[in-house]
Amino acid sequence: MKNSSSICENLRPLRIINVVGARPNFMKMAPIIEAMNRHPERIQHLLVHTGQHYDEKMSQAFFNDLGMPKPDIDLEVGSGSHAEQTARIMVEFEKVCLREKPDLVIVVGDVNSTMACTITAKKLGIRVAHVEAGLRSRDMAMPEEINRLCTDVLCDYLFTTDRFANENLRREGVPEDKIFFVGNVMIDTLLKHKEMAGRLDLMDRWGLEPCKYATLTLHRPSNVDERETLEGILEALTEIAHGLPIVFPIHPRTRKMVEQFGLSSYLNNGNRVQGIWTTEPLGYLEFLHLNMNARMVLTDSGGLQEETTVLGVPCITLRENTERPITCEEGTNVIVGNRKENILAAARKVLQGDIARGRVPEKWDGQAAERIVKILLSQK
Numbered sequence: 374m375k376n377s378s379s380i381c382e383n384l385r386p387l388r389i390i391n392v393v394g395a396r397p398n399f400m401k402m403a404p405i406i407e408a409m410n411r412h413p414e415r416i417q418h419l420l421v422h423t424g425q426h427y428d429e430k431m432s433q434a435f436f437n438d439l440g441m442p443k444p445d446i447d448l449e450v451g452s453g454s455h456a457e458q459t460a461r462i463m464v465e466f467e468k469v470c471l472r473e474k475p476d477l478v479i480v481v482g483d484v485n486s487t488m489a490c491t492i493t494a495k496k497l498g499i500r501v502a503h504v505e506a507g508l509r510s511r512d513m514a515m516p517e518e519i520n521r522l523c524t525d526v527l528c529d530y531l532f533t534t535d536r537f538a539n540e541n542l543r544r545e546g547v548p549e550d551k552i553f554f555v556g557n558v559m560i561d562t563l564l565k566h567k568e569m570a571g572r573l574d575l576m577d578r579w580g581l582e583p584c585k586y587a588t589l590t591l592h593r594p595s596n597v598d599e600r601e602t603l604e605g606i607l608e609a610l611t612e613i614a615h616g617l618p619i620v621f622p623i624h625p626r627t628r629k630m631v632e633q634f635g636l637s638s639y640l641n642n643g644n645r646v647q648g649i650w651t652t653e654p655l656g657y658l659e660f661l662h663l664n665m666n667a668r669m670v671l672t673d674s675g676g677l678q679e680e681t682t683v684l685g686v687p688c689i690t691l692r693e694n695t696e697r698p699i700t701c702e703e704g705t706n707v708i709v710g711n712r713k714e715n716i717l718a719a720a721r722k723v724l725q726g727d728i729a730r731g732r733v734p735e736k737w738d739g740q741a742a743e744r745i746v747k748i749l750l751s752q753k
């Protein structure tokens with residue numbers, strides 16, 4: 374364990390393993406590590422990367438952009454079926470826990486790594502904290518919903534982002550003293566990097582004009598793993614892109630499915646001022662820059678619903694439900710599903726200026742990680 378500077382006689386530092394695995398984890402963990410580093414004498418921490426995401430652009434690029442320390446340990450589990458990936462993470466993470474003997478493991482989000490490391494640590498009697506607890510889509514067809522439920526039922530500290538999450542946990546019988554409403558660590562990262570991202574020269578380099586394009590992300594199995602669904606979505610997007618070019622940093626899963634289904638002709642058939650323009654997955658700062666300046670964002674991601682709410686950019690979510698209803702209630706998000714006519718109707722509304730203005734939810738103020746560390750230190 375590092376950061377083991379002066380250890381007070383009666384105050385053994387808290388030994389923590391922080392876990393990341395997939396792209397949406399990195400921007401959530403970065404501010405937590407930063408906040409921990411402000412207490413070197415009280416916290417020793419290790420960063421474990423499970424290797425769920427491993428491509429340079431899905432992983433290392435984020436460490437660079439966010440100024441995150443290199444992981445101390447990389448489990449290098451890679452891709453596989455859910456069972457294969459989860460099992461590999463558990464086998465490898467168990468060895469780390471046995472060797473390092475942490476007092477606490479911290480997991481973030483809802484990916485397979487989150488659940489796998491929670492189960493492993495709990496079975497070894499190690500306390501676990503879940504950051505972004507209590508989110509529920511009530512859609513058991515989503516692997517993430519299963520991950521969220523399994524993780525929350527086991528965790529000792531449930532750090533929540535909003536009042537809906539608090540309510541969900543209460544309804545599930547979680548004792549009040551385990552629930553800590555701290556705000557949104559992903560927004561800590563966004564607020565910290567917004568100015569830096571704003572200074573990039575992407576508009577010039579890519580020949581885009583602010584508010585004259587949309588951005589798109591698409592990777593949910595429910596949207597991309599069936600030909601008919603994916604083609605319907607691409608048809609709708611093509612129609613939107615006649616009037617408003619769409620920049621689409623394409624996820625590896627989606628690229629694979631587009632090619633497998635023979636749908637590549639929908640992509641890159643125009644240029645950046647017309648059509649759907651795909652790019653490799655982008656780094657954190659470039660993508661934030663694009664979203665800040667976009668007329669609208671179309672997505673099936675979870676985190677982007679929250680980021681657009683804070684940026685005040687209209688978000689059209691191509692899913693039937695959301696685990697983040699606060700972004701619809703207070704923010705700029707609308708849930709439209711994946712049927713062509715509904716996607717088109719929602720985009721038309723935004724283009725006509727019929728958009729939810731929204732406000733920033735409570736405690737999405739850049740201080741969430743600081744609150745988390747304060748709570749951990751007070752409960753030692």
Ligand code: UD1
Nearest residue numbers: 395396397425426427428431452453484485516517625626
């Ligand atoms: C995972 C998360 C999802 C999250 C998403 C963000 C789970 C169940 N899913 O989905 O919640 O929103 O990450 O991106 O944990 N691949 C690569 N390079 C990589 C990683 C993946 O090529 O670095 C390809 C592989 O073919 C892999 C496929 O993408 O099989 C899917 O990756 P996986 O991590 O299983 O799920 P995601 O769809 O990325």
